[in-house]
Amino acid sequence: MWSLAGLLVMAGVTAGCSSSAGSTVKFTDTPENISYASELRGFDDLGSMTATSDLVVKATVTEVVQGRTSGTAEDGGATTTREVRLRIDKVIYQRRGGKAPESVLLAEGYWDQSGTGYMVEGLNWSKVGDTGYYFLSGPDDTYTSSDHYALVWSQGRVVVTNDGIAISGDYDHEGPWVGVNTSAAGVATFEASLAAAAEAARTGKAKVVKPEMCARAPEMAACKG
Amino acid sequence: MSSTTLRRFSAAAAVAATLVLATPSAVYAGHGGQANSGTPDNTSHGVDRNSISSLGDTATKHGIAQLNRTKMNASLATSGDVEVYDAYYGNSGDWNGVAGSTDCIDSNWYNNVCNLYRVRFNQSNMSTSSSDWRVLGCHELGHTAGLGHRYASTDGNDNSCMRSGLYTTANEDFDTHDIDAINATPM
Numbered sequence: 001m002w003s004l005a006g007l008l009v010m011a012g013v014t015a016g017c018s019s020s021a022g023s024t025v026k027f028t029d030t031p032e033n034i035s036y037a038s039e040l041r042g043f044d045d046l047g048s049m050t051a052t053s054d055l056v057v058k059a060t061v062t063e064v065v066q067g068r069t070s071g072t073a074e075d076g077g078a079t080t081t082r083e084v085r086l087r088i089d090k091v092i093y094q095r096r097g098g099k100a101p102e103s104v105l106l107a108e109g110y111w112d113q114s115g116t117g118y119m120v121e122g123l124n125w126s127k128v129g130d131t132g133y134y135f136l137s138g139p140d141d142t143y144t145s146s147d148h149y150a151l152v153w154s155q156g157r158v159v160v161t162n163d164g165i166a167i168s169g170d171y172d173h174e175g176p177w178v179g180v181n182t183s184a185a186g187v188a189t190f191e192a193s194l195a196a197a198a199e200a201a202r203t204g205k206a207k208v209v210k211p212e213m214c215a216r217a218p219e220m221a222a223c224k225g
Numbered sequence: 226m227s228s229t230t231l232r233r234f235s236a237a238a239a240v241a242a243t244l245v246l247a248t249p250s251a252v253y254a255g256h257g258g259q260a261n262s263g264t265p266d267n268t269s270h271g272v273d274r275n276s277i278s279s280l281g282d283t284a285t286k287h288g289i290a291q292l293n294r295t296k297m298n299a300s301l302a303t304s305g306d307v308e309v310y311d312a313y314y315g316n317s318g319d320w321n322g323v324a325g326s327t328d329c330i331d332s333n334w335y336n337n338v339c340n341l342y343r344v345r346f347n348q349s350n351m352s353t354s355s356s357d358w359r360v361l362g363c364h365e366l367g368h369t370a371g372l373g374h375r376y377a378s379t380d381g382n383d384n385s386c387m388r389s390g391l392y393t394t395a396n397e398d399f400d401t402h403d404i405d406a407i408n409a410t411p412m
Contacts, residue, residue, distance in 0.1 A: 033328055033329055033330070033332060034328065034329075035319075035326050035327070035328035036326065036327045036328070036365075036368045036373075036374075037319070037323045037325070037326050038323065038324045038325035038326070038361060038364050038365060038389065039322050039323055039324070039389050039390050040322045040323070040324055040350055040390060040392075041322045041390055042389055042390030042391075067318065068317075068318070070315075071312075071314075074275065074276060074310075074312075075275075075310050075311075075312035075314070075345070076275070076308070076310040076312070076343055076345050077343075081317075081318045081319065083318075107317070107318035107319050107321070108319075109319065110318075110319055112330065116330075118328055120319050120326075137321055137322070140317050140318070140321075142315065142317050143317075148317070148318075150317065150318055150319070150321035150322075151321070152321075152322070153322070170373075170374050170389065172374075172376050172378075173378075174376045174377060174378055211322065211390070212390075212391075212392060212393075213324075213350075213351070213352050213357060213392050216352040216353075216354050216357065217351070217352035217353070217354075220316070220349065220350055220351075220352075221315070221316035221349065221350075222316050222321070222322050222350050
């Protein structure tokens with residue numbers, strides 16, 4: 001007789017698996033565990049989160065890929081970064097000059113060495129076709145290609161749903177999204193809020209915020225830029 | 226049960242499992258008993274250090290001391306409930322701007338209980354200040370007791386180590402709310 005728990009475990013493994021070329025590990029298509037992150041950054045307002053981002057875009061997920069694998073048993077086990085390819089539909093803010101990319105790869109969760117998937121904080125795994133607004137940090141210079149990005153903060157992603165705008169991350173009605181209209185009827189107002197924040201960042205009214213710990217460790221990569 | 230029925234049930238169960246995982250953190254993280262990384266299976270916590278640095282050791286011991294201010298009975302062990310690591314995990318991908326991570330690597334889905342936590346301190350995104358490491362140790366081991374994050378609205382005096390992004394000498398410890406939350410969590 002199957003137990004409910006047993007069926008749930010089986011479903012997590014069999015509901016759409018994939019594996020990297022030459023590997024026998026099957027990576028799940030849905031996260032089974034959640035990882036809590038202790039972040040260096042937090043933002044009180046949309047302007048500072050925009051100003052601190054390297055790129056703020058409206059984008060659509062076109063692909064899910066298995067990214068870089070790193071780590072050993074000595075440091076907790078190997079993990080494979082899960083990335084989503086974002087087709088950039090609109091550039092809302094770009095911190096530095098140059099041509100904005102047409103698409104980027106965004107880190108969004110990971111798999112452990114057994115193929116078990118993890119979402120980080122409240123960042124549910126996106127699927128192909130999802131559209132949202134992304135506050136991005138990058139490009140990541142540890143890659144040879146210049147299209148790898150990360151969220152500037154776990155609340156730097158909002159997903160467009162049929163009901164409106166869903167704020168990702170550990171959102172508890174504080175911080176930059178307070179007072180921003182996220183209802184389905186307020187999408188235009190929401191975008192106006194983003195545009196206003198972008199303008200404040202461009203004109204210098206909104207400032208880049210560095211992690212407070214940078215005062216004690218300015219050499220950290222998180223303190224650069 | 227036919228293979229078609231089994232596939233349909235599996236697909237439905239997968240959706241249900243995703244909703245169970247996704248719904249809590251899509252709305253509120255909550256605090257006591259709602260860390261979404263699962264509550265510990267019991268109040269006894271064996272904490273194993275895996276070749277960690279001296280600062281990582283400081284963090285771990287401080288976290289254990291904080292847990293022992295609650296109904297938890299935490300101690301250093303060679304194996305057990307919490308495996309602690311530290312390394313230069315870098316500042317890429319999901320480690321971007323992240324000082325530490327706690328996840329449950331052996332969970333009981335059915336009742337959201339965690340049998341084994343993994344704590345990783347990211348030396349790439351930490352200073353060499355012992356105070357910062359005490360905050361981190363308190364924070365990550367707080368997650369292993371089922372605590373979620375705190376916010377300014379419920380931590381007006383900024384003295385809880387469960388605040389995200391706050392590293393000061395004033396928030397190295399659990400505050401009264403954190404302790405009460407752990408003590409109120411069924412284990």
